[in-house]
Amino acid sequence: AQSVTQLGSHVSVSEGALVLLRCNYSSSVPPYLFWYVQYPNQGLQLLLKYTSAATLVKGINGFEAEFKKSETSFHLTKPSAHMSDAAEYFCAVSRGSNFGNEKLTFGTGTRLTIIP
Amino acid sequence: KAGVTQTPRYLIKTRGQQVTLSCSPISGHRSVSWYQQTPGQGLQFLFEYFSETQRNKGNFPGRFSGRQFSNSRSEMNVSTLELGDSALYLCASSLPGLARIPDTQYFGPGTRLTVL
Numbered sequence: 001a002q003s004v005t006q007l008g009s010h011v012s013v014s015e016g017a018l019v020l021l022r023c024n025y026s027s028s029v030p031p032y033l034f035w036y037v038q039y040p041n042q043g044l045q046l047l048l049k050y051t052s053a054a055t056l057v058k059g060i061n062g063f064e065a066e067f068k069k070s071e072t073s074f075h076l077t078k079p080s081a082h083m084s085d086a087a088e089y090f091c092a093v094s095r096g097s098n099f100g101n102e103k104l105t106f107g108t109g110t111r112l113t114i115i116p
Numbered sequence: 117k118a119g120v121t122q123t124p125r126y127l128i129k130t131r132g133q134q135v136t137l138s139c140s141p142i143s144g145h146r147s148v149s150w151y152q153q154t155p156g157q158g159l160q161f162l163f164e165y166f167s168e169t170q171r172n173k174g175n176f177p178g179r180f181s182g183r184q185f186s187n188s189r190s191e192m193n194v195s196t197l198e199l200g201d202s203a204l205y206l207c208a209s210s211l212p213g214l215a216r217i218p219d220t221q222y223f224g225p226g227t228r229l230t231v232l
Contacts, residue, residue, distance in 0.1 A: 051217050
């Protein structure tokens with residue numbers, strides 16, 4: 001079975017400060033990992049994904065994440081927070097399949113607040 | 117390209133009724149997945165359809181069902197509604213994906229179902 005754990009259901013950072021959202025995974029097979037963002041009353045938007053090509057993954061809106069197998073982590077970072085980054089962030093894992101897509105298993109989410 | 121569309125956006129039903137939600141995937145996408153999002157349980161996978169066949173199913177009772185049409189549009193149905201079925205129902209579409217590597221799932225804005 002696969003799972004992800006997001007540490008911190010709420011994170012607050014000042015505008016311009018570093019954003020760090022934590023995600024640890026558990027998987028019996030090499031995982032595929034994702035970060036999604038959800039703005040109020042909207043669906044999920046993919047920020048970035050890890051599919052074993054490179055351990056440092058760059059995504060949209062200045063976000064990036066690093067896959068660390070030894071730490072079973074896939075933390076999301078952004079050097080300088082912007083007010084528009086306020087949203088809920090979800091880490092997700094998939095095991096992949098020879099038949100194409102497998103389900104995403106999501107973490108419980110981290111609500112990011114930006115302090116002006 | 118138009119994104120994933122879901123109709124209706126909002127629904128209010130009473131206990132015991134049934135409901136049908138609709139999802140139109142991005143043009144060319146053949147896989148459609150459904151997720152339920154609630155404050156208590158978070159994001160949970162319902163099922164996935166590909167080429168009109170259900171490929172994966174989550175741990176939901178048989179009251180939850182779905183189908184996919186030849187044009188890849190999908191519907192999900194919930195019969196005998198319960199209060200606990202109140203949730204945001206998200207649909208996601210994707211290409212079939214390469215072997216083992218999951219393709220990106222693009223989410224619609226969701227249907228907000230309220231059961232009274």
